[in-house]
Amino acid sequence: MSTQNRKVGYYNFEFEKRGQVERFFDRAFFKDFIDYVMVLPSHEQVINIPRHNKAVAIDRYAVTSFHADFVVRIVFKSCKYNHSPEYMSSRDGSERNSDKKQHEGEKEKTHLCIRISSYEASLLLEERRNGVTINEITNYLNKKLKEYLTSLSRPKNLKIIYGTVPSENFLAMLETMEDIKVAEVITSKVHLGSEAMGVIEEEDHSMKEEVLVTMKAKPKESMAKRTFRKLFNSITANESKVSRIRLYGRDSSNNPLRIDSEPFKKVDYVVTELDDNGTVNTDSIFEKMFEVLDITGTSP
Structure with a gap:
């Protein structure tokens, strides 16, 4: 077999x-x-x-x-x-009509x-x-x-x-980042109306389920790795409000670096x-x- x-x-x-x-x-x-x-x-x-x-x-x-x-x-x-396109033979290339409805x-x-x-x-x-x-x-x-x-x-x-x-590879990549300038966190729209954010009072059914929240570092500063280490670890926890993280910055050689938690599932x-x-x-x-x-x- x-x-x-x-x-x-x-x-x-x-x-x-x-x-x-x-x-x-x-x-x-x-x-x-x-x-x-x-x-x-x-x-x-x-x-x-x-x-x-x-x-x-x-x-x-x-x-x-x-x-x-x-x-x-x-x-x-x-x-x-x-x-339901025509069938084609792998032997001689001939075709016939499909009987599929x-x-x-x-x-x-x-x-x-x-x-x-x-x-x-x-x-x-x-x-x-x-x-x-x-x-x-x-x-x-x-x-x-x-x-x-x-x-x-x-x-x-x-x-x-x-x-x-998630796997552990995201955390390994995070350690190579020296300068985190932009972070994108994907969460559920329900959290926009929670006590934590309180942005909207009633659920908007025309809004997509996933909401993208963008955070930026102050000029000439970098956001702390510990923040995203904690967020990433929370993805597997019952109380997690985050489903995906994307980070943009530079590595120790000053090369642009982008890491995404999704490929590391x-x-x-x-x-x-x-x-x-x-x-x-x-x-x-x-x-x-x-x-x-x-x-x-x-x-x-």
Whole structure:
């Protein structure tokens, strides 16, 4: 059986309540919500992303226990529709008409493993250009969360926020900077109305979710490294208000230097088996994800 390296990214999920700055995680509620989504009728599990001509749905799932934690394995399926060009032969270049309908597309699988502990939901996501992104998964779950809250006759004032787990390379690059002139910090618009900033009193639904805050050093001065060391370390913390940092300055040789926390998010590569049709074998990749998440002594 053929094998292939697959990239997996590290994330986490938290809840954010409208009007409150601090994020939190509710293990029991999250587990019940996941159970709700997974048993929906298949047609209710499909959502469309019209601007990308893309549809996303649940292909399969499983929930198991590991010590005091729950482990959720979800296979998302997606397709790009409104695109059905002629087929071309790789042997002789000949062409034939496609029998694919405009609402159909080639199925793409994306594997997600979630370890739910008492204080967090740790995610390991297979990352592929043609797959389902962490942003699309979060939007998918938030759409279903509104439906779930409605079914419970509860206010629709909660949403799921994902966090990126960074690597340590950003801090190493930060130490090479001698002169930090400009910093860009990306945060959520909800913090503009918090007690910390108080810039806007009411949420503006026409405003993008992410807000860019720019800070500049005084003339002939440099901003302190400790400020951004602390901000970077806070990205992985539950109380973090920052999702990304970009710094502009110079290194010790006076060369311009720009560092960005986004490329330094933590990723791994796992060797997984492929099925005969060239797609990832689901049992194989989940077995590797279990190893990465330190879920030992059990099998997917």
